Amino acid sequence: MSNHFRLTDAQMERLKPFFPGSHGKPPSTTGVFCAASSSSTAMACGGATHPGKYSRAKILYSRWKRWSDNGIFARIMMGLAAEQAEHKTIVIDATCLKALRTAPSLRVRGRGRQIGRTKGGMNTKLHAVADAKGRPIGFFMSAGQVSDYTGAAALLGSLPKADWLPADLGYDADWLREALKDKGMKVCIPGRKSRKKAVRL
Known part of the structure; x- marks a missing residue:
């Protein structure tokens, strides 16, 4: 049985306006990346695993750091708080x-x-x-x-x-x-x- 954390379709729709896009569309792997980032927190608290291509910690960290340096996580939190x-x-x-x-x-x-x-x-x-x-x-x-x-x-x-x-x-x-x-x-x-x-x- 998988213990991956997954965002619902409704949650992804709320986050979509804040994602970095390629020609106006977020990359197809963005949902998996969000799930993997959330799973990292769950792993620290007791045990989830990273889904898909992000099962390798280095791949997950590289994209997480890029989003962090570009202020994307801050933009998501500020945007949701403004609603x-x-x-x-x-x-x-x-x-x-x-x-x-x-x-x-x-x-x-x-x-x-x-x-x-x-x-x-x-x-x-x-x-x-x-x-x-x-x-x-x-x-x-x-x-x-x-x-x-x-x-x-x-x-x-x-x-x-x-x-x-x-x-x-x-x-x-x-x-x-x-x-x-x-x-x-x-x-x-x-x-x-x-x-x-x-x-x-």
Whole structure:
């Protein structure tokens, strides 16, 4: 019995406008590639296999990297999030992505590596803004040691109009509160213990 993950026809129709095309038509293997990419996540969680020609990891990685470098995955997520988006409340947060031991030694041509030393080792930090349903609106990548509110500063200009923005105490900065209020947002960020003046939520 096959344990491949497959997208339904309806799901493929929703994704089709975001695929790179050849003369206006996506390649015939795009559906298999999407299934293989999803299977990679399932494999990490416990066991699916790659379908078709993408059973070889190198072939899958080559196309996955090309799509990633060209911003196709980001375009898909941003496009889907824009459909029936609920921006009355938006949220912002960040998480660390563990870098491989060999990553710091790799040479990258033309751009710096977004890898930094943290208490948990070498990490990259992903900063993200999402709508009320948790769908991503914007991303920013930084080295692991970069503060949350520095990532917020990078995303500030792209924030949609919203009524509320809740966040954790990593975003407790007076300048950020003022910037969000200037955008007409009500802020729900707890204050740090080190604050001299308490903030009201």
